[in-house]
Amino acid sequence: MELDLRKPSKVNLPRKRVLVVNCYFDDSRQPLRRTTKVPQAVGPIYLAGAFSQELCDVKCYTEVASGPLEDEQLLSWPDVLVLTGLTNSFDRMLHLTAYARTKNPKVIVIAGGPTVRALPLLSRKVFDYTCLGDIEELCEVIAEALGSEYVAETMMPRYDLAYWLNRIGYVETTRYCNFRCSFCSLTAEGHAYQTYDLDYIRGQILASGKRRRMFFLDNNFYGSDRSHFYARVNLINEMRLAGHYRKWGALVTNDFYSREENLKLVSEAGCELLFSGLESFDNDWLRNFNKLQNTKAPQVEMISKSLNAGVVFTTG
DSSP: OOOOOSOOGGGOOOOEEEEEEOOOOTTSSOOOOOOSSSSOHHHHHHHHHHHTTEEEEEEEEEEHOOOOOOHHHHSOOSSSEEEOOOOGGHHHHHHHHHHHHHHHHHHEEEEEHHHHHHHHHHHHSSEEEEEEEEEEEHHHHHHHHHOOBOOOOOOOOGGOTTOOSEEEEEEEEEESSSSTTTOOOHHHHHHEEEEOOOHHHHHHHHHHOSEEEEEOOOSSOSSSSSHHHHHHHHHHHHHHHHTTSSEEEEEEEGGGGHHHHHHHHHHTTTEEEOOOOOOOOHHHHHTTTTOOGGGOEEEEEEEHHHHHTEEEEOOO
């Protein structure tokens, strides 16, 4: 008898139910819904894009906007539970893993993000799969856990699943940061600053749909690649003029303000708001934590320049 070694048809493969959760532990210690928080979590929709839409029913949930996940039916629903979140969300990942396994002992739990990268040994003891790399690593995990047929051909954010996003859209144009502030988790991870292909950025904006405002959720929108920065601003303005959004904002490091032409460039391109870290007005403190980019110009002068250019300056 001859064996049939052909790959199974997708038609004959069972569909999988996938729940992607952004875990969150609110600073208030209260089960609140931060529906108006800016920025909102978008990790789940990027991770959801790794799963084949032909073979997977995917749902996303964010504990930032929707509060703690306590829906027993939803926790018992998935075949695969994908968890992500900020550094302080590890305990919530443990909670949800225990709840989901109580409802379905066969559920496959995949966890990633900064909190898992910070605690890799402990994570391997708890979760079925631990992702210590970038979001694209999830594709390899899906192939191993379910089969290569369950991996999306193109990993594009699933904005259609982002029920918590309303008038503001979120897009990422770069990854990581070119500075090494000693208090930052990115510094601990040691990744180099990366820029995205312009076609991928355009694809994200199109996938997001038309929004009143767009927020570019980079760790450092300005970065160290000046030519790519100019190209991104031109693309963003092009998409704005095409009617995909009216205004936009981004996160930049303080060195952005050291060049007068930068504010003029983004203002003319429709930027209305920039977020930049102002941990201290004390330059000695800043040098002590290696935040040298904040010592290049007086902070009050920098804020005034931004406001006079018509760009709201925000910090936190």
